[in-house]
Amino acid sequence: MTNSLPPNKNAKDKSAFRLPIQKNSQILAIFAIVCTVIVGLVNELTKDRIQEQTQLQLLNTLHEIIEPSSYNNEITQDCVNISSLLLGSTQNTNIVQKAYIARNNNSPVAVAITSTALDGYNGKIELIVAINIDNSISGVRVLKHQETPGLGDKVELKKSNWITAFNGKKLLSELDTRWQVTKDGGTFDQFTGATITPRAIVKAVKNTLLFFIENKNKVLTLPNSCLIGDQEPQPEYEATNEY
Amino acid sequence: MNTSENNVNEAPQLSENNIELEQQLAEKTLAQKALKAEYKELAIQGLWKNNPGIVQLLGLCPLLAVTATITNALGLGLATLLVLVASNATVSAIRHWVPKEIRIPIFVLIIASFVTCVQLLMNAYTYGIYQSLGIFLPLIVTNCAIIGRAEAYASKNPVKQASFDGLMMGLGFALVLILLGAIREILGQGTLFDGAHLLFGDWAGVLRIEVVKLDSQFLLAILPPGAFIAMGFIIALKNSIDTYIKQRQPKKEKATIERVRVNFDS
Numbered sequence: 001m002t003n004s005l006p007p008n009k010n011a012k013d014k015s016a017f018r019l020p021i022q023k024n025s026q027i028l029a030i031f032a033i034v035c036t037v038i039v040g041l042v043n044e045l046t047k048d049r050i051q052e053q054t055q056l057q058l059l060n061t062l063h064e065i066i067e068p069s070s071y072n073n074e075i076t077q078d079c080v081n082i083s084s085l086l087l088g089s090t091q092n093t094n095i096v097q098k099a100y101i102a103r104n105n106n107s108p109v110a111v112a113i114t115s116t117a118l119d120g121y122n123g124k125i126e127l128i129v130a131i132n133i134d135n136s137i138s139g140v141r142v143l144k145h146q147e148t149p150g151l152g153d154k155v156e157l158k159k160s161n162w163i164t165a166f167n168g169k170k171l172l173s174e175l176d177t178r179w180q181v182t183k184d185g186g187t188f189d190q191f192t193g194a195t196i197t198p199r200a201i202v203k204a205v206k207n208t209l210l211f212f213i214e215n216k217n218k219v220l221t222l223p224n225s226c227l228i229g230d231q232e233p234q235p236e237y238e239a240t241n242e243y
Numbered sequence: 244m245n246t247s248e249n250n251v252n253e254a255p256q257l258s259e260n261n262i263e264l265e266q267q268l269a270e271k272t273l274a275q276k277a278l279k280a281e282y283k284e285l286a287i288q289g290l291w292k293n294n295p296g297i298v299q300l301l302g303l304c305p306l307l308a309v310t311a312t313i314t315n316a317l318g319l320g321l322a323t324l325l326v327l328v329a330s331n332a333t334v335s336a337i338r339h340w341v342p343k344e345i346r347i348p349i350f351v352l353i354i355a356s357f358v359t360c361v362q363l364l365m366n367a368y369t370y371g372i373y374q375s376l377g378i379f380l381p382l383i384v385t386n387c388a389i390i391g392r393a394e395a396y397a398s399k400n401p402v403k404q405a406s407f408d409g410l411m412m413g414l415g416f417a418l419v420l421i422l423l424g425a426i427r428e429i430l431g432q433g434t435l436f437d438g439a440h441l442l443f444g445d446w447a448g449v450l451r452i453e454v455v456k457l458d459s460q461f462l463l464a465i466l467p468p469g470a471f472i473a474m475g476f477i478i479a480l481k482n483s484i485d486t487y488i489k490q491r492q493p494k495k496e497k498a499t500i501e502r503v504r505v506n507f508d509s
Contacts, residue, residue: 024345031349035356042360049367057370149311150431150462 065130065139071102088116117204152197289411295388296419302386316424320417331409371441430464
């Protein structure tokens with residue numbers, strides 16, 4: 001094919017180009033449709049299984065931080081959407097977090113709140129913090145992070161049990177100085193060679209606890225937004241911009 | 244030939260038939276031999292001479308990023324192998340219907356579809372490994388080794404050979420991934436097959452081997468720079484084996500040439 005012919009040279013040239021272009025675009029369209037159909041089919045086949053896996057993963061994490069025998073509701077399907085500056089949102093970006101509520105015969109026993117620490121050493125750290133109804137920490141897990149392998153990644157339970165130091169801790173007041181790493185005068189150890197990561201996590205857990213204490217009633221009374229089978233889980237945002 | 248003609252003089256037609264048959268048979272065996280040689284050549288090319296990982300140096304981004312453990316390496320290696328075989332077979336099967344001008348977008352479309360399917364399947368059935376591979380699973384689309392094979396081999400050859408080529412190239416790539424993963428895991432964590440249950444299910448937990456007990460992790464091996472260094476050593480090893488083989492070969496070649504000359508003189 002010769003290229004860069006002026007478009008209005010004559011009609012014959014134009015039709016000579018149009019035919020192969022038409023044919024090629026048709027073939028391309030057919031391939032695009034076939035590929036889309038195949039991907040769609042596979043998606044349809046695996047959709048349920050993927051959702052099952054995600055739920056299972058969530059349930060496993062929740063079981064680790066809230067004693068499974070202490071509640072009897074379907075915890076993965078009992079949650080509310082929340083967002084707050086204390087949970088990782090900033091003035092400009094709104095991060096929607098979830099609070100999973102564990103109930104025993106309909107009376108709440110604990111709440112697991114997801115939170116984001118924005119000041120990790122290498123980007124955001126996503127956490128889930130379980131808090132008993134008496135405002136003590138039931139358990140904390142890091143869900144996602146990009147901290148340095150070998151240094152900052154000791155926040156994973158797989159690597160070290162540092163994260164269990166939060167279990168049972170309470171917050172006396174907003175200015176409770178114990179909620180810091182030992183380097184800053186608190187009670188939580190930092191790692192050799194990595195202070196920023198534990199500092200960020202301690203702060204995020206403290207803020208989450210603070211959020212729960214201040215908004216406990218709201219969290220427990222918001223309408224459920226995690227029911228499976230609900231076509232549109234109505235997002236109920238709670239904006240408590242106290243800071 | 245002579246004896247057979249003498250024996251069946253009464254029926255010359257039969258002998259002609261026989262000769263034809265023999266010729267056909269000879270052609271067939273010749274073709275079979277050629278095919279066998281081609282398969283052998285494909286295997287050698289994919290696994291050693293033209294290995295996508297250590298010779299073509301294609302797909303280095305996932306190669307270096309996910310090989311911190313042997314399990315991750317195996318997961319990515321298998322996924323790439325699967326995509327490579329499937330895309331090679333498909334590209335080869337449709338090669339007569341694809342016009343030359345639009346072959347690249349069509350190849351990319353096919354490869355992207357297969358990668359998405361593999362990604363969905365891994366998400367559904369090997370959730371843990373899907374999470375630890377992260378972004379590098381969809382990034383298989385951009386692995387030049389795959390589109391390279393589609394363009395260079397599969398688009399010009401029959402389905403069987405193209406699939407075999409995909410299998411060998413994929414195996415070559417997976418082997419490099421596994422080797423690199425094993426080296427880095429032993430140096431970094433002192434284990435082998437850590438987290439294999441994520442890939443193969445719960446029974447594979449017993450595969451985990453504690454090779455050496457390390458008090459602290461050897462950071463360099465786990466971080467990307469360690470991957471580059473280990474990769475460099477693997478390539479150097481491959482090159483030194485090649486030169487060793489080369490050094491041994493010329494003597495043989497000389498000998499054969501001399502023999503040929505003797506034959507001509509006599």
